[in-house]
Amino acid sequence: MRPMSTASYPLQVQNLTKHYQSRHGGGDITAVNGISFHVAPGECFGLLGPNGAGKSTTIQCISGFYPATSGQVLVEGHNVHVEPKLARRVLGVCNQEETLDSDFTVFDQLVLHSTYFRIPRAEGKRRAQELLERFGLNDKAKENVEALSGGMKRRLQVARALISDPKVLVLDEPTTGLDPDVRRMLWEVLVEARSKGTAILLCTHYMDEAERLCDRVAILHQGKILDIDSPEKLVAAHINRDEVEEEVRPGVIWKRKANLEDVYLKLTGSRLGVEGL
Amino acid sequence: MNIPDSLWGVWCVWRRYYSAFMKSLVYYLLTTFLEPIFYLLSFGIGVGALVGGITTEGVHLTYRSFIFSGIIAQTVLFQGFYEGAFGAFVRMYYQKIFQSIAVTPITLSEVLWGELLWDSTKACVAAEVVALIGVCTGDFHIHCLLTLLPVCFASSLLFSAMGLAAAGFARSIDELSYPQYLLIFPMFLFCGVFYPIESLPHVLQIFAWVFPLTSVNAIMRSLSLDLPLQPQAVPLLLLWLVATVFIARRTMFKRLIK
Numbered sequence: 001m002r003p004m005s006t007a008s009y010p011l012q013v014q015n016l017t018k019h020y021q022s023r024h025g026g027g028d029i030t031a032v033n034g035i036s037f038h039v040a041p042g043e044c045f046g047l048l049g050p051n052g053a054g055k056s057t058t059i060q061c062i063s064g065f066y067p068a069t070s071g072q073v074l075v076e077g078h079n080v081h082v083e084p085k086l087a088r089r090v091l092g093v094c095n096q097e098e099t100l101d102s103d104f105t106v107f108d109q110l111v112l113h114s115t116y117f118r119i120p121r122a123e124g125k126r127r128a129q130e131l132l133e134r135f136g137l138n139d140k141a142k143e144n145v146e147a148l149s150g151g152m153k154r155r156l157q158v159a160r161a162l163i164s165d166p167k168v169l170v171l172d173e174p175t176t177g178l179d180p181d182v183r184r185m186l187w188e189v190l191v192e193a194r195s196k197g198t199a200i201l202l203c204t205h206y207m208d209e210a211e212r213l214c215d216r217v218a219i220l221h222q223g224k225i226l227d228i229d230s231p232e233k234l235v236a237a238h239i240n241r242d243e244v245e246e247e248v249r250p251g252v253i254w255k256r257k258a259n260l261e262d263v264y265l266k267l268t269g270s271r272l273g274v275e276g277l
Numbered sequence: 278m279n280i281p282d283s284l285w286g287v288w289c290v291w292r293r294y295y296s297a298f299m300k301s302l303v304y305y306l307l308t309t310f311l312e313p314i315f316y317l318l319s320f321g322i323g324v325g326a327l328v329g330g331i332t333t334e335g336v337h338l339t340y341r342s343f344i345f346s347g348i349i350a351q352t353v354l355f356q357g358f359y360e361g362a363f364g365a366f367v368r369m370y371y372q373k374i375f376q377s378i379a380v381t382p383i384t385l386s387e388v389l390w391g392e393l394l395w396d397s398t399k400a401c402v403a404a405e406v407v408a409l410i411g412v413c414t415g416d417f418h419i420h421c422l423l424t425l426l427p428v429c430f431a432s433s434l435l436f437s438a439m440g441l442a443a444a445g446f447a448r449s450i451d452e453l454s455y456p457q458y459l460l461i462f463p464m465f466l467f468c469g470v471f472y473p474i475e476s477l478p479h480v481l482q483i484f485a486w487v488f489p490l491t492s493v494n495a496i497m498r499s500l501s502l503d504l505p506l507q508p509q510a511v512p513l514l515l516l517w518l519v520a521t522v523f524i525a526r527r528t529m530f531k532r533l534i535k
Contacts, residue, residue, distance in 0.1 A: 020535040031535075057535070063380040066535050085282055085382040099377035103297040112296070116289055116381035164381075 009038040010090075010199040011045075011062070011168045015071035018057050018223075031057040033223035034071065039168065039199040044190065046210040047203045048260075049220035050268055055203045056096055058220070059172050062201070063093045075168055089117060092166030094158050096173045096203075100145045106156060107132065107141040110163050117164040124163070131159040134189065151178050158186060162193070169193060170201045175209060187213060207261035217260070221268045231260045238263045286383040290391025291398070293378075298399070309399060313352040313407045320344045320471070321414075333473035334504045342416040346501045347470035349407045349425065350432070350494045356400035357433045358461050361440020361525070362453045365392055369444060375533060385533065389441070389526050396437035397430060404429040411501070421501045428500065431518055432493040438521035445528030460488075469494040489517035 018032040032054040039045040049055050060066040062073050064080035064087060073080045075087035101109045107128055114124030132138045135155045140148060148156065158174050171190075175183045190200060190213060204210055210217050211231045218228040227234060239258040246254045298305050325341035333343070368374040375392075379385040408425050411417040443456040467481070468474070468490035474482050485491045492510040499506035 018535075060535075065376070065380055065385070065533075084384055085286075088380065088382045091380070093380040095376070095380070097373060097376075099373040101293075101374055101377065102372055103300065108296075112293060113377075113381070115292075116378060116383050118285075118382070 011039040012074040017070045019069045041197045044200040046214035046217035053220045054223040090167040092161035092169045094161040094171045102145040114163045135159045172203045211260040226267045234263045286387030287390045294395035345411040352404040353432045357436030358440040360396040361437035362443045366444040397433035400433035401429045417501045424500045435518045438525040441525035464490040
Protein backbone atom coordinates (compact mmCIF):
# COMPACT_ATOMS: atom_id res chain seq x y z
CA MET A 1 0.00 0.00 0.00
CA ARG A 2 1.13 3.49 -0.89
CA PRO A 3 2.27 5.47 2.17
CA MET A 4 0.01 8.45 2.90
CA SER A 5 0.07 11.42 5.19
CA THR A 6 -2.37 10.83 8.06
CA ALA A 7 -4.56 13.76 6.96
CA SER A 8 -5.49 12.04 3.73
CA TYR A 9 -6.96 8.86 5.21
CA PRO A 10 -10.71 8.87 4.67
CA LEU A 11 -11.32 7.43 8.14
CA GLN A 12 -9.18 8.02 11.18
CA VAL A 13 -10.05 6.95 14.70
CA GLN A 14 -7.74 8.51 17.26
CA ASN A 15 -7.61 7.39 20.90
CA LEU A 16 -11.35 6.84 20.91
CA THR A 17 -12.71 6.16 24.37
CA LYS A 18 -16.35 5.70 25.29
CA HIS A 19 -17.71 5.36 28.80
CA TYR A 20 -21.36 5.25 29.54
CA GLN A 21 -23.46 4.86 32.58
CA SER A 22 -24.96 1.46 33.15
CA ARG A 23 -28.75 1.62 32.98
CA HIS A 24 -28.98 -0.99 35.71
CA GLY A 25 -26.81 0.84 38.24
CA GLY A 26 -23.23 -0.05 39.08
CA GLY A 27 -21.42 3.00 37.68
CA ASP A 28 -19.60 3.63 34.43
CA ILE A 29 -18.94 1.01 31.79
CA THR A 30 -15.92 1.45 29.52
CA ALA A 31 -17.13 0.10 26.18
CA VAL A 32 -14.24 1.43 24.08
CA ASN A 33 -10.87 2.14 25.66
CA GLY A 34 -8.46 4.32 23.70
CA ILE A 35 -8.54 2.67 20.28
CA SER A 36 -6.79 4.11 17.20
CA PHE A 37 -6.80 2.98 13.59
CA HIS A 38 -7.23 4.37 10.11
CA VAL A 39 -8.70 3.12 6.85
CA ALA A 40 -7.07 4.11 3.55
CA PRO A 41 -8.93 4.74 0.27
CA GLY A 42 -9.87 1.43 -1.31
CA GLU A 43 -8.91 -0.47 1.81
CA CYS A 44 -11.14 -2.94 3.62
CA PHE A 45 -10.40 -2.85 7.33
CA GLY A 46 -11.90 -5.45 9.64
CA LEU A 47 -12.93 -4.91 13.23
CA LEU A 48 -13.18 -8.29 14.89
CA GLY A 49 -14.19 -9.15 18.38
CA PRO A 50 -16.57 -11.24 20.44
CA ASN A 51 -20.01 -9.95 21.41
CA GLY A 52 -19.65 -7.11 23.86
CA ALA A 53 -16.11 -6.27 22.71
CA GLY A 54 -17.17 -2.72 21.81
CA LYS A 55 -17.61 -3.06 18.03
CA SER A 56 -21.09 -1.61 17.81
CA THR A 57 -20.31 1.19 20.27
CA THR A 58 -17.27 2.04 18.11
CA ILE A 59 -19.51 2.22 15.06
CA GLN A 60 -22.05 4.40 16.85
CA CYS A 61 -19.19 6.77 17.75
CA ILE A 62 -17.82 6.73 14.19
CA SER A 63 -21.23 7.65 12.76
CA GLY A 64 -21.41 10.44 15.33
CA PHE A 65 -24.60 9.06 16.88
CA TYR A 66 -22.90 8.58 20.25
CA PRO A 67 -20.55 11.32 21.46
CA ALA A 68 -17.03 10.14 22.31
CA THR A 69 -15.86 10.42 25.90
CA SER A 70 -12.40 11.32 24.57
CA GLY A 71 -10.43 11.01 21.36
CA GLN A 72 -11.77 11.82 17.93
CA VAL A 73 -13.11 10.37 14.70
CA LEU A 74 -12.16 12.09 11.43
CA VAL A 75 -14.05 11.35 8.24
CA GLU A 76 -12.31 12.94 5.25
CA GLY A 77 -10.62 15.23 7.78
CA HIS A 78 -13.88 16.37 9.43
CA ASN A 79 -14.39 15.57 13.08
CA VAL A 80 -17.70 13.70 13.09
CA HIS A 81 -18.69 15.14 16.48
CA VAL A 82 -17.82 18.73 15.60
CA GLU A 83 -18.95 18.87 11.98
CA PRO A 84 -21.40 15.96 11.75
CA LYS A 85 -23.07 17.22 8.58
CA LEU A 86 -19.84 17.54 6.62
CA ALA A 87 -18.44 14.27 7.91
CA ARG A 88 -21.61 12.26 7.32
CA ARG A 89 -22.13 13.54 3.81
CA VAL A 90 -19.41 11.09 2.72
CA LEU A 91 -20.24 8.35 5.21
CA GLY A 92 -22.47 5.34 4.53
CA VAL A 93 -23.56 3.34 7.56
CA CYS A 94 -25.26 -0.03 7.75
CA ASN A 95 -26.18 -0.73 11.36
CA GLN A 96 -26.37 -4.19 12.81
CA GLU A 97 -30.03 -3.80 13.74
CA GLU A 98 -32.68 -3.41 11.08
CA THR A 99 -33.45 0.27 10.60
CA LEU A 100 -35.37 0.15 7.31
CA ASP A 101 -38.25 2.59 6.95
CA SER A 102 -41.28 0.32 6.85
CA ASP A 103 -43.64 3.15 5.86
CA PHE A 104 -42.11 3.16 2.36
CA THR A 105 -41.63 0.67 -0.45
CA VAL A 106 -38.22 -0.75 -1.24
CA PHE A 107 -37.60 1.70 -4.09
CA ASP A 108 -39.12 4.72 -2.38
CA GLN A 109 -37.07 4.34 0.74
CA LEU A 110 -33.83 4.31 -1.20
CA VAL A 111 -34.88 7.54 -2.94
CA LEU A 112 -36.03 8.98 0.40
CA HIS A 113 -32.68 8.14 1.99
CA SER A 114 -30.87 9.87 -0.86
CA THR A 115 -32.78 13.09 -0.11
CA TYR A 116 -31.17 13.17 3.35
CA PHE A 117 -27.87 13.62 1.50
CA ARG A 118 -29.31 16.41 -0.69
CA ILE A 119 -29.07 14.23 -3.76
CA PRO A 120 -31.52 15.53 -6.40
CA ARG A 121 -34.58 13.30 -6.72
CA ALA A 122 -33.90 12.26 -10.34
CA GLU A 123 -30.36 11.23 -9.45
CA GLY A 124 -31.64 9.45 -6.32
CA LYS A 125 -34.07 7.46 -8.46
CA ARG A 126 -31.34 6.54 -10.94
CA ARG A 127 -29.07 5.32 -8.13
CA ALA A 128 -31.90 3.45 -6.42
CA GLN A 129 -32.68 1.64 -9.66
CA GLU A 130 -29.03 0.76 -10.18
CA LEU A 131 -28.59 -0.51 -6.63
CA LEU A 132 -31.75 -2.61 -6.72
CA GLU A 133 -30.48 -4.28 -9.88
CA ARG A 134 -27.04 -4.83 -8.39
CA PHE A 135 -28.49 -6.32 -5.23
CA GLY A 136 -31.00 -8.53 -7.03
CA LEU A 137 -33.99 -6.73 -5.50
CA ASN A 138 -35.43 -5.30 -8.69
CA ASP A 139 -38.60 -7.38 -8.62
CA LYS A 140 -39.24 -6.24 -5.04
CA ALA A 141 -38.99 -2.51 -5.86
CA LYS A 142 -42.69 -1.84 -5.23
CA GLU A 143 -43.04 -4.13 -2.21
CA ASN A 144 -43.16 -2.96 1.37
CA VAL A 145 -40.32 -3.92 3.69
CA GLU A 146 -42.53 -6.46 5.51
CA ALA A 147 -42.74 -8.50 2.30
CA LEU A 148 -38.96 -9.06 2.26
CA SER A 149 -37.13 -12.03 3.77
CA GLY A 150 -34.44 -11.42 6.38
CA GLY A 151 -31.68 -11.75 3.79
CA MET A 152 -33.40 -9.31 1.44
CA LYS A 153 -33.80 -6.77 4.22
CA ARG A 154 -30.10 -7.05 4.98
CA ARG A 155 -29.24 -6.51 1.31
CA LEU A 156 -31.53 -3.53 1.11
CA GLN A 157 -29.92 -2.00 4.17
CA VAL A 158 -26.45 -2.36 2.64
CA ALA A 159 -27.78 -0.92 -0.64
CA ARG A 160 -29.21 2.02 1.29
CA ALA A 161 -25.79 2.70 2.85
CA LEU A 162 -24.39 2.94 -0.69
CA ILE A 163 -27.01 5.35 -2.10
CA SER A 164 -24.92 8.42 -1.30
CA ASP A 165 -21.85 6.92 -3.03
CA PRO A 166 -19.90 7.25 0.24
CA LYS A 167 -16.16 7.59 0.52
CA VAL A 168 -16.28 5.70 3.80
CA LEU A 169 -18.58 2.71 4.19
CA VAL A 170 -19.21 1.30 7.65
CA LEU A 171 -20.85 -2.10 7.84
CA ASP A 172 -21.82 -3.72 11.13
CA GLU A 173 -22.25 -7.48 10.65
CA PRO A 174 -23.64 -7.12 7.12
CA THR A 175 -23.71 -10.83 6.31
CA THR A 176 -25.18 -12.26 9.52
CA GLY A 177 -27.91 -14.72 8.66
CA LEU A 178 -27.34 -14.61 4.90
CA ASP A 179 -27.32 -17.60 2.55
CA PRO A 180 -23.89 -18.43 1.14
CA ASP A 181 -24.80 -17.20 -2.36
CA VAL A 182 -26.13 -13.87 -1.10
CA ARG A 183 -23.08 -13.52 1.10
CA ARG A 184 -20.84 -13.96 -1.93
CA MET A 185 -22.86 -11.40 -3.86
CA LEU A 186 -22.34 -8.91 -1.04
CA TRP A 187 -18.62 -9.67 -1.03
CA GLU A 188 -18.50 -8.87 -4.74
CA VAL A 189 -20.27 -5.56 -4.12
CA LEU A 190 -17.66 -4.70 -1.50
CA VAL A 191 -14.85 -5.54 -3.92
CA GLU A 192 -16.45 -3.22 -6.50
CA ALA A 193 -16.78 -0.43 -3.95
CA ARG A 194 -13.12 -0.78 -3.00
CA SER A 195 -12.04 -0.63 -6.61
CA LYS A 196 -13.76 2.77 -6.80
CA GLY A 197 -11.68 3.94 -3.84
CA THR A 198 -14.25 3.55 -1.06
CA ALA A 199 -12.70 2.92 2.35
CA ILE A 200 -14.58 0.11 4.09
CA LEU A 201 -14.82 -0.62 7.79
CA LEU A 202 -16.25 -4.09 8.27
CA CYS A 203 -17.35 -5.44 11.62
CA THR A 204 -17.86 -9.14 11.53
CA HIS A 205 -17.55 -12.23 13.62
CA TYR A 206 -17.05 -14.46 10.58
CA MET A 207 -13.29 -15.00 10.52
CA ASP A 208 -13.29 -16.52 7.03
CA GLU A 209 -15.03 -13.39 5.76
CA ALA A 210 -12.47 -11.12 7.41
CA GLU A 211 -9.58 -13.21 6.17
CA ARG A 212 -10.92 -13.08 2.65
CA LEU A 213 -11.99 -9.43 2.42
CA CYS A 214 -9.82 -7.42 4.76
CA ASP A 215 -6.39 -6.01 4.00
CA ARG A 216 -5.91 -5.41 7.69
CA VAL A 217 -7.87 -6.37 10.75
CA ALA A 218 -7.96 -5.16 14.32
CA ILE A 219 -8.84 -7.59 17.06
CA LEU A 220 -10.95 -5.85 19.67
CA HIS A 221 -11.41 -7.31 23.11
CA GLN A 222 -12.98 -5.63 26.14
CA GLY A 223 -12.81 -2.26 24.42
CA LYS A 224 -9.12 -2.45 23.51
CA ILE A 225 -7.37 -3.30 20.28
CA LEU A 226 -5.10 -6.28 20.96
CA ASP A 227 -3.35 -6.23 17.58
CA ILE A 228 -3.68 -4.74 14.09
CA ASP A 229 -2.14 -6.21 10.95
CA SER A 230 -2.93 -8.12 7.79
CA PRO A 231 -4.54 -11.51 8.47
CA GLU A 232 -1.44 -13.32 7.14
CA LYS A 233 0.95 -11.38 9.36
CA LEU A 234 -1.28 -11.89 12.39
CA VAL A 235 -1.28 -15.63 11.80
CA ALA A 236 2.50 -15.63 11.37
CA ALA A 237 3.02 -13.52 14.50
CA HIS A 238 0.70 -15.32 16.88
CA ILE A 239 0.51 -18.92 15.71
CA ASN A 240 3.95 -20.45 15.80
CA ARG A 241 3.25 -23.26 13.39
CA ASP A 242 1.79 -23.58 9.90
CA GLU A 243 -0.56 -26.41 10.71
CA VAL A 244 -2.80 -26.92 13.68
CA GLU A 245 -4.48 -30.05 14.86
CA GLU A 246 -8.00 -30.00 16.14
CA GLU A 247 -10.16 -32.77 17.53
CA VAL A 248 -13.44 -32.07 15.75
CA ARG A 249 -15.28 -35.13 17.03
CA PRO A 250 -14.17 -37.71 19.58
CA GLY A 251 -11.22 -39.48 17.99
CA VAL A 252 -11.33 -37.47 14.75
CA ILE A 253 -8.31 -35.20 14.38
CA TRP A 254 -8.18 -32.59 11.65
CA LYS A 255 -4.93 -31.11 10.48
CA ARG A 256 -5.34 -27.77 8.78
CA LYS A 257 -3.55 -24.52 8.03
CA ALA A 258 -3.49 -22.04 10.87
CA ASN A 259 -5.97 -19.22 10.23
CA LEU A 260 -7.29 -15.95 11.57
CA GLU A 261 -9.78 -17.73 13.78
CA ASP A 262 -6.91 -19.35 15.68
CA VAL A 263 -5.39 -15.90 16.23
CA TYR A 264 -8.72 -14.50 17.32
CA LEU A 265 -9.38 -17.32 19.77
CA LYS A 266 -5.88 -17.12 21.16
CA LEU A 267 -5.89 -13.35 21.63
CA THR A 268 -9.37 -13.04 23.03
CA GLY A 269 -8.66 -15.88 25.43
CA SER A 270 -11.63 -17.96 24.37
CA ARG A 271 -9.63 -20.79 22.80
CA LEU A 272 -11.83 -23.84 22.62
CA GLY A 273 -10.08 -27.17 22.29
CA VAL A 274 -7.55 -26.25 19.63
CA GLU A 275 -4.29 -27.95 20.42
CA GLY A 276 -0.76 -26.90 19.68
CA LEU A 277 -1.14 -23.11 19.31
CA MET B 278 -24.21 25.49 13.79
CA ASN B 279 -25.30 26.57 10.36
CA ILE B 280 -28.95 27.62 10.67
CA PRO B 281 -30.11 27.23 7.03
CA ASP B 282 -28.53 23.75 6.98
CA SER B 283 -30.34 22.79 10.17
CA LEU B 284 -33.65 24.16 8.91
CA TRP B 285 -33.19 22.11 5.78
CA GLY B 286 -32.60 19.02 7.94
CA VAL B 287 -35.82 19.66 9.91
CA TRP B 288 -37.72 20.26 6.65
CA CYS B 289 -36.40 16.97 5.23
CA VAL B 290 -37.70 15.04 8.25
CA TRP B 291 -41.05 16.87 8.13
CA ARG B 292 -41.32 15.99 4.43
CA ARG B 293 -40.63 12.31 5.21
CA TYR B 294 -43.62 12.30 7.56
CA TYR B 295 -45.73 14.16 5.08
CA SER B 296 -44.90 11.61 2.34
CA ALA B 297 -45.78 8.73 4.68
CA PHE B 298 -49.05 10.53 5.54
CA MET B 299 -49.92 10.96 1.86
CA LYS B 300 -49.27 7.27 1.21
CA SER B 301 -51.99 6.28 3.68
CA LEU B 302 -54.18 9.29 3.12
CA VAL B 303 -57.54 7.58 3.58
CA TYR B 304 -56.44 5.96 6.86
CA TYR B 305 -55.05 9.18 8.23
CA LEU B 306 -58.00 11.29 7.13
CA LEU B 307 -60.30 8.85 8.89
CA THR B 308 -58.29 8.75 12.12
CA THR B 309 -57.44 12.44 12.16
CA PHE B 310 -60.72 14.07 11.24
CA LEU B 311 -63.52 11.66 12.04
CA GLU B 312 -63.00 11.63 15.81
CA PRO B 313 -63.46 15.39 16.34
CA ILE B 314 -66.40 15.37 13.97
CA PHE B 315 -68.08 12.62 16.04
CA TYR B 316 -67.55 14.68 19.19
CA LEU B 317 -69.00 17.71 17.44
CA LEU B 318 -72.09 15.83 16.38
CA SER B 319 -72.63 14.06 19.68
CA PHE B 320 -72.01 16.94 22.08
CA GLY B 321 -72.71 19.91 19.86
CA ILE B 322 -75.93 18.78 18.31
CA GLY B 323 -77.05 16.07 20.75
CA VAL B 324 -76.22 17.55 24.17
CA GLY B 325 -76.40 21.08 22.71
CA ALA B 326 -80.10 20.66 21.97
CA LEU B 327 -80.69 19.41 25.51
CA VAL B 328 -78.81 22.20 27.30
CA GLY B 329 -79.73 25.13 25.08
CA GLY B 330 -77.86 28.21 26.31
CA ILE B 331 -75.31 28.83 29.07
CA THR B 332 -73.78 31.91 30.68
CA THR B 333 -70.05 31.99 31.29
CA GLU B 334 -67.75 34.92 32.13
CA GLY B 335 -70.86 37.10 31.99
CA VAL B 336 -71.59 36.20 28.37
CA HIS B 337 -74.62 34.22 27.24
CA LEU B 338 -74.07 31.78 24.37
CA THR B 339 -75.43 28.53 23.00
CA TYR B 340 -74.03 25.33 24.43
CA ARG B 341 -73.29 24.23 20.87
CA SER B 342 -70.92 27.19 20.32
CA PHE B 343 -69.35 26.57 23.70
CA ILE B 344 -68.71 22.91 23.02
CA PHE B 345 -67.52 23.52 19.45
CA SER B 346 -64.72 25.64 20.82
CA GLY B 347 -63.99 22.98 23.44
CA ILE B 348 -63.73 20.35 20.71
CA ILE B 349 -61.02 22.42 18.99
CA ALA B 350 -59.01 22.20 22.22
CA GLN B 351 -59.83 18.50 22.58
CA THR B 352 -58.57 17.94 19.03
CA VAL B 353 -55.14 19.48 19.66
CA LEU B 354 -54.93 17.55 22.93
CA PHE B 355 -55.71 14.11 21.51
CA GLN B 356 -54.17 14.46 18.06
CA GLY B 357 -51.00 16.06 19.39
CA PHE B 358 -50.53 13.66 22.28
CA TYR B 359 -51.33 10.46 20.39
CA GLU B 360 -49.05 11.24 17.46
CA GLY B 361 -46.25 12.35 19.78
CA ALA B 362 -46.65 9.40 22.15
CA PHE B 363 -47.76 6.32 20.22
CA GLY B 364 -46.62 7.47 16.77
CA ALA B 365 -43.16 8.51 17.92
CA PHE B 366 -42.77 5.44 20.13
CA VAL B 367 -43.39 3.18 17.13
CA ARG B 368 -41.00 5.20 14.99
CA MET B 369 -38.29 5.26 17.64
CA TYR B 370 -38.63 1.80 19.18
CA TYR B 371 -39.95 -0.49 16.44
CA GLN B 372 -39.11 1.20 13.14
CA LYS B 373 -35.88 2.82 14.42
CA ILE B 374 -36.43 5.71 12.04
CA PHE B 375 -34.75 8.26 14.32
CA GLN B 376 -31.65 6.06 14.43
CA SER B 377 -31.49 5.55 10.66
CA ILE B 378 -31.89 9.23 9.75
CA ALA B 379 -29.48 10.45 12.42
CA VAL B 380 -26.46 8.77 10.79
CA THR B 381 -26.97 10.83 7.59
CA PRO B 382 -26.16 14.56 7.34
CA ILE B 383 -29.33 15.13 9.37
CA THR B 384 -28.67 15.24 13.12
CA LEU B 385 -30.80 13.71 15.89
CA SER B 386 -31.68 17.21 17.07
CA GLU B 387 -33.15 17.99 13.65
CA VAL B 388 -34.96 14.63 13.57
CA LEU B 389 -36.63 15.45 16.89
CA TRP B 390 -37.63 18.96 15.72
CA GLY B 391 -39.02 17.43 12.53
CA GLU B 392 -40.98 14.90 14.55
CA LEU B 393 -42.45 17.57 16.86
CA LEU B 394 -43.28 19.94 14.02
CA TRP B 395 -44.97 17.22 11.99
CA ASP B 396 -47.02 15.99 14.97
CA SER B 397 -48.12 19.53 15.70
CA THR B 398 -48.85 20.32 12.05
CA LYS B 399 -51.18 17.35 11.89
CA ALA B 400 -52.98 18.25 15.14
CA CYS B 401 -53.18 21.90 14.12
CA VAL B 402 -54.75 21.10 10.74
CA ALA B 403 -57.28 18.80 12.42
CA ALA B 404 -58.18 21.58 14.90
CA GLU B 405 -58.57 24.09 12.07
CA VAL B 406 -60.96 21.68 10.33
CA VAL B 407 -63.11 21.67 13.47
CA ALA B 408 -62.99 25.48 13.50
CA LEU B 409 -64.00 25.49 9.84
CA ILE B 410 -67.01 23.34 10.64
CA GLY B 411 -67.88 25.86 13.38
CA VAL B 412 -67.64 28.66 10.82
CA CYS B 413 -69.92 26.76 8.44
CA THR B 414 -72.52 26.19 11.17
CA GLY B 415 -72.41 29.88 12.03
CA ASP B 416 -70.95 29.35 15.49
CA PHE B 417 -67.66 31.22 14.77
CA HIS B 418 -66.72 34.18 12.60
CA ILE B 419 -64.62 33.33 9.57
CA HIS B 420 -61.67 35.40 10.83
CA CYS B 421 -61.36 32.92 13.72
CA LEU B 422 -59.64 30.53 11.33
CA LEU B 423 -56.74 32.97 11.18
CA THR B 424 -56.71 34.21 14.77
CA LEU B 425 -56.96 30.65 16.14
CA LEU B 426 -54.05 29.44 14.01
CA PRO B 427 -51.17 30.52 16.31
CA VAL B 428 -52.85 29.16 19.43
CA CYS B 429 -53.79 25.92 17.64
CA PHE B 430 -50.19 25.50 16.56
CA ALA B 431 -48.64 26.39 19.92
CA SER B 432 -50.97 24.08 21.81
CA SER B 433 -50.48 21.29 19.27
CA LEU B 434 -46.74 21.62 19.78
CA LEU B 435 -47.24 21.53 23.54
CA PHE B 436 -49.29 18.33 23.53
CA SER B 437 -47.08 16.68 20.89
CA ALA B 438 -44.09 17.43 23.11
CA MET B 439 -45.97 15.96 26.06
CA GLY B 440 -46.50 12.83 23.96
CA LEU B 441 -42.88 12.70 22.84
CA ALA B 442 -41.69 13.04 26.43
CA ALA B 443 -44.00 10.17 27.37
CA ALA B 444 -42.57 8.09 24.51
CA GLY B 445 -39.08 8.89 25.77
CA PHE B 446 -39.90 7.75 29.29
CA ALA B 447 -41.99 4.67 28.44
CA ARG B 448 -40.13 1.36 28.55
CA SER B 449 -42.85 -0.36 26.53
CA ILE B 450 -45.75 0.88 24.46
CA ASP B 451 -48.17 -0.23 27.21
CA GLU B 452 -46.63 2.25 29.62
CA LEU B 453 -47.98 5.08 27.47
CA SER B 454 -51.32 4.30 29.08
CA TYR B 455 -50.12 5.95 32.32
CA PRO B 456 -49.93 9.51 30.94
CA GLN B 457 -52.96 8.78 28.79
CA TYR B 458 -55.19 7.92 31.77
CA LEU B 459 -53.52 10.03 34.46
CA LEU B 460 -52.94 13.24 32.52
CA ILE B 461 -54.69 13.40 29.15
CA PHE B 462 -58.14 12.07 30.12
CA PRO B 463 -58.38 14.15 33.32
CA MET B 464 -57.48 17.25 31.28
CA PHE B 465 -60.11 16.32 28.73
CA LEU B 466 -62.75 15.96 31.46
CA PHE B 467 -61.85 18.74 33.93
CA CYS B 468 -60.22 21.57 31.99
CA GLY B 469 -63.27 23.23 30.50
CA VAL B 470 -63.96 21.28 27.32
CA PHE B 471 -67.52 20.32 28.33
CA TYR B 472 -68.47 22.97 30.90
CA PRO B 473 -67.12 26.30 32.16
CA ILE B 474 -64.69 25.59 34.96
CA GLU B 475 -66.51 28.14 37.14
CA SER B 476 -68.97 25.29 37.75
CA LEU B 477 -66.24 23.44 39.68
CA PRO B 478 -65.55 24.06 43.40
CA HIS B 479 -62.93 26.81 43.91
CA VAL B 480 -60.13 24.38 44.87
CA LEU B 481 -60.72 22.30 41.77
CA GLN B 482 -60.71 25.44 39.63
CA ILE B 483 -57.24 26.32 40.88
CA PHE B 484 -56.20 22.74 40.24
CA ALA B 485 -57.64 22.88 36.71
CA TRP B 486 -55.62 25.99 35.95
CA VAL B 487 -52.42 24.08 36.71
CA PHE B 488 -53.04 21.99 33.59
CA PRO B 489 -52.41 23.57 30.20
CA LEU B 490 -55.69 22.58 28.55
CA THR B 491 -57.52 25.10 30.75
CA SER B 492 -55.37 27.91 29.32
CA VAL B 493 -55.84 26.56 25.80
CA ASN B 494 -59.63 26.50 26.24
CA ALA B 495 -59.65 30.01 27.72
CA ILE B 496 -57.62 31.48 24.86
CA MET B 497 -59.59 29.66 22.18
CA ARG B 498 -62.94 30.74 23.62
CA SER B 499 -61.76 34.30 23.90
CA LEU B 500 -60.77 34.28 20.23
CA SER B 501 -63.71 32.35 18.85
CA LEU B 502 -66.56 33.45 21.13
CA ASP B 503 -65.30 36.85 22.36
CA LEU B 504 -65.22 35.74 26.00
CA PRO B 505 -63.00 37.87 28.26
CA LEU B 506 -59.50 36.40 28.47
CA GLN B 507 -58.07 35.58 31.88
CA PRO B 508 -54.65 37.22 32.13
CA GLN B 509 -52.85 34.08 33.31
CA ALA B 510 -53.83 31.97 30.25
CA VAL B 511 -51.19 33.10 27.74
CA PRO B 512 -48.18 33.07 30.11
CA LEU B 513 -49.22 29.66 31.46
CA LEU B 514 -49.53 28.25 27.96
CA LEU B 515 -46.12 29.59 26.97
CA LEU B 516 -44.55 28.26 30.16
CA TRP B 517 -45.97 24.80 29.53
CA LEU B 518 -44.90 24.98 25.89
CA VAL B 519 -41.26 25.76 26.69
CA ALA B 520 -41.15 23.19 29.49
CA THR B 521 -42.69 20.31 27.53
CA VAL B 522 -40.54 20.88 24.42
CA PHE B 523 -37.43 21.05 26.60
CA ILE B 524 -38.33 17.90 28.54
CA ALA B 525 -39.35 15.97 25.41
CA ARG B 526 -36.08 16.64 23.62
CA ARG B 527 -33.99 15.99 26.70
CA THR B 528 -35.75 12.73 27.45
CA MET B 529 -35.37 11.47 23.90
CA PHE B 530 -31.69 12.40 23.75
CA LYS B 531 -31.11 10.64 27.04
CA ARG B 532 -32.93 7.57 25.87
CA LEU B 533 -31.26 7.21 22.47
CA ILE B 534 -27.74 8.41 23.10
CA LYS B 535 -25.38 6.66 25.47
